[in-house]
Amino acid sequence: MAKVYYDHDADLQFLKGKKIAVLGYGSQGHAQALNLKESGIDVVVGLRKDSSSWEKAESAGLEVRIVPEACAAADIIQVLLPDEIQGRVYAEEIEPYLEEGKALMFSHGFNIHFNQIVPPKNVDVFMVAPKSPGHLVRRMYEEGKGVPALIAVYQDYTGKTRDLALAYAKGIGSTRAGVFETTFKEETETDLFGEQAVLCGGLTELIKAGFDTLVDAGYAPEMAYFECLHEIKLIVDLIYEGGLGMMRYSISNTAEYGDYSRGPRVITEETRKEMKKILSEIQNGEFAREWMLENQANRPAFNAVKKRERELLIEQVGAEIRQMMPWLKKNK
């Protein structure tokens, strides 16, 4: 079992007297910048001049500068920009200000692992990757809790890089929940696999296939929505709290028998073989290359699928059903 680091293993003193530039104010950027600030750390947010988030960050009490100014002022630069633009922004707006002894950091290893960013040897390079969407990073911190995170050291120029990583993880609340040490390679490959095969790609296809099966058989789309999408959260909450066993303890015996006997007919040997293929495309760089080329071509496939998915019946029905559940609106 890997060692897990908690609050008492991390010391915020390693960040005292240092300024952290958080580049980006999106899902992770807003959460990490606000958590760090409330942990007493000196933060500057780096954005484009015309960013729609500029005012939001300022009215949250944060100092905001354009990216080059934020990088020039900072000792530690946390890159929370979309992965696909990090290489370009790094070359034009970050690298010129990356002086000896500064630190460059990430919440995902994509650009370092796939050589889109090659930092100079005389800086620290590390990662603090919350294992959670950014909005939960913020919400859990506000509740006095935290989300688990991974740390990884890629380059240790000053000899203090691990201390910085643990201190940063503490600043965003993650040592309250537990921090695991990994490598850029392991984080990048497992994160991409998880989101493609299980958490995002696998789950959305499973939901859609179940919904379509019921609707095509003549059942009401509302029934299909409740059964194949809405209840996922309730089931996942139980799995999250107590593993597969707790979920199976809570469901009926009939559901449990259906789980054991029918589940393997949905996720078949063929699916497992395809998962291995997806993993090897990540490991050999094929996925990274494809995603970079898609961006260079202005995302024709990405935009077309995005539009088609937004128009699906399950999304229309879901929007109407969620209107009837006012408690869901507060998290929008």
Ligand SMILES: NC(=O)C1=CN([C@@H]2O[C@H](COP(=O)(O)OP(=O)(O)OC[C@H]3O[C@@H](n4cnc5c(N)ncnc54)[C@H](OP(=O)(O)O)[C@@H]3O)[C@@H](O)[C@H]2O)C=CC1
């Ligand atoms: N989403 C998540 O929960 C997780 C993300 N990560 C990683 O965190 C990193 C950030 O992802 P995420 O938070 O999803 O990103 P988002 O897309 O949510 O936010 C990106 C931010 O970057 C800003 N931005 C975009 N282009 C530029 C530019 N050229 N110059 C300056 N700012 C720019 C955007 O502002 P604007 O467009 O207004 O300029 C926005 O504030 C990625 O490495 C991702 O893999 C890791 C774990 C989970």
Ligand SMILES: CC[C@](O)(C(C)=O)C(=O)O
């Ligand atoms: C699951 C998607 C994720 O990897 C995440 C929230 O951790 C991401 O890249 O957004």
Ligand SMILES: [Mg+2]
């Ligand atoms: Mg992830």
Ligand SMILES: [Mg+2]
């Ligand atoms: Mg990811």
